[in-house]
Amino acid sequence: MIYKRSSALFTAAQKVIPGGVNSPVRAFKAVGGDPIFVTEAKGAYLYDEDGNRLIDYINSWGPMILGHAHPPVVNAVVDKAKKGTSFGMPTEIETQIAELAVSMVPNIDKIRFVNSGTEACMSAVRLARGYTGKDKIIKFAGCYHGHSDSFLIQAGSGAVTFGSPNSPGVTKGTAQDTLLARYNDLDHVERIIMSNQGEIACIIIEPIAGNMGCIPPVKGFLEGLRSLCDTHGILLIFDEVMTGFRLAKGGAQELTGVDADIVTFGKVIGGGLPVGAFAARAEIMNHLAPLGPVYQAGTLSGNPLAMAAGLAMLNELNNNPEIFKSLASKTEYLHHGIANTLDEHNITYTINRIGSMISVHFAGDTVVDFDTAAKGNNDTFKKFFHGMLDNGVYIAPSAFETWFITEALTYEDLDETIATVQKVAKIL
Numbered sequence: 001m002i003y004k005r006s007s008a009l010f011t012a013a014q015k016v017i018p019g020g021v022n023s024p025v026r027a028f029k030a031v032g033g034d035p036i037f038v039t040e041a042k043g044a045y046l047y048d049e050d051g052n053r054l055i056d057y058i059n060s061w062g063p064m065i066l067g068h069a070h071p072p073v074v075n076a077v078v079d080k081a082k083k084g085t086s087f088g089m090p091t092e093i094e095t096q097i098a099e100l101a102v103s104m105v106p107n108i109d110k111i112r113f114v115n116s117g118t119e120a121c122m123s124a125v126r127l128a129r130g131y132t133g134k135d136k137i138i139k140f141a142g143c144y145h146g147h148s149d150s151f152l153i154q155a156g157s158g159a160v161t162f163g164s165p166n167s168p169g170v171t172k173g174t175a176q177d178t179l180l181a182r183y184n185d186l187d188h189v190e191r192i193i194m195s196n197q198g199e200i201a202c203i204i205i206e207p208i209a210g211n212m213g214c215i216p217p218v219k220g221f222l223e224g225l226r227s228l229c230d231t232h233g234i235l236l237i238f239d240e241v242m243t244g245f246r247l248a249k250g251g252a253q254e255l256t257g258v259d260a261d262i263v264t265f266g267k268v269i270g271g272g273l274p275v276g277a278f279a280a281r282a283e284i285m286n287h288l289a290p291l292g293p294v295y296q297a298g299t300l301s302g303n304p305l306a307m308a309a310g311l312a313m314l315n316e317l318n319n320n321p322e323i324f325k326s327l328a329s330k331t332e333y334l335h336h337g338i339a340n341t342l343d344e345h346n347i348t349y350t351i352n353r354i355g356s357m358i359s360v361h362f363a364g365d366t367v368v369d370f371d372t373a374a375k376g377n378n379d380t381f382k383k384f385f386h387g388m389l390d391n392g393v394y395i396a397p398s399a400f401e402t403w404f405i406t407e408a409l410t411y412e413d414l415d416e417t418i419a420t421v422q423k424v425a426k427i428l
């Protein structure tokens with residue numbers, strides 16, 4: 001496929017936007033080459049500036065669970081936009097989407113909407129600190145919770161891709177309050193807690209990690225975290241920015257049966273508009289301003305367009321829970337198709353999958369944490385990525401990312417993708 005116009009647009013963009021992009025992973029730095037500039041998208045497909053059609057396995061990094069330009073979502077946004085785009089005053093639709101979200105997700109009474117996953121996680125941690133009166137937090141190497149200072153300590157996703165998991169600009173003081181644990185290693189978490197007794201406000205975790213590629217929790221890990229938190233008076237924050245409303249109506253809490261104290265959301269909850277949210281039991285949420293002393297605010301929070309898109313999306317997922325099964329079946333089909341092909345070509349790989357999240361690690365061992373994910377062969381990944389792209393299939397431009405399956409994909413699309421893997425496997 002030809003990507004000439006995309007390359008020209010990238011050259012122009014680099015003159016006025018740092019690195020030519022407004023979010024680093026988009027720059028293709030981990031895989032080389034120029035990023036693709038999109039003109040429009042519909043269902044499972046992206047259309048680019050050179051007139052190519054790509055099957056999309058990223059789906060705006062998750063939100064397009066029902067496909068791009070999904071009519072109920074688009075119509076809801078268009079109708080709302082005609083009535084004004086922001087008021088900075090309460091609207092009924094905020095209560096409607098809050099009621100729906102609270103009814104779908106276990107263990108939460110109240111929810112507050114913000115504008116991104118970063119904001120959701122940053123606010124959740126502030127709330128946990130305000131509620132417990134403690135300063136330190138535990139996060140896991142390779143997990144990404146947005147670009148707020150406290151989280152850029154061995155962060156995953158773009159932070160690791162760009163070699164700055166500990167970003168300059170984060171003060172030593174902030175970094176000292178973030179304690180780093182190994183994912184899926186309960187003993188390590190326990191040792192950290194024991195040596196910081198009475199100082200830890202919360203443990204924040206991606207209950208199913210997606211930012212070092214897809215890494216599900218091993219059996220007993222989340223349950224173990226829950227009981228450590230109960231024993232030591234620590235709040236457990238599930239960052240469900242990826243998993244919320246994607247893996248099940250009630251997200252990872254429902255899927256794993258483990259309760260969190262605070263849950264953060266993004267992506268799906270905004271139907272593709274800039275939204276995040278955090279939620280908890282009333283007893284915790286009532287610490288937020290204006291009820292309580294923990295300050296958190298936003299001029300555009302609860303924005304009518306974002307609420308309309310999110311409500312249309314959540315209504316559909318709530319009314320048709322079969323979607324989650326269908327998504328998981330499609331992902332399983334893809335998994336087997338790719339695995340069989342890579343086996344035929346004697347390629348070393350591990351595929352991790354849960355629900356509609358999947359990633360191919362070109363690593364032989366089981367991939368359970370950041371260290372094992374980092375053992376993947378990046379040269380093979382690069383060839384794989386470009387081979388797929390040249391044949392019209394767009395996967396994440398970094399090995400440290402998950403693919404997000406959309407319901408808009410048909411089995412014909414999946415077969416086309418598997419046929420592309422067959423073609424590409426020959427050159428790996």
Ligand code: PMP
Nearest residue numbers: 116117118144145146241242266
């Ligand atoms: N948490 C997780 C688990 C994420 O995957 C992301 C983004 N990929 C974020 C937080 C940050 O969300 P945003 O990019 O909307 O700020």
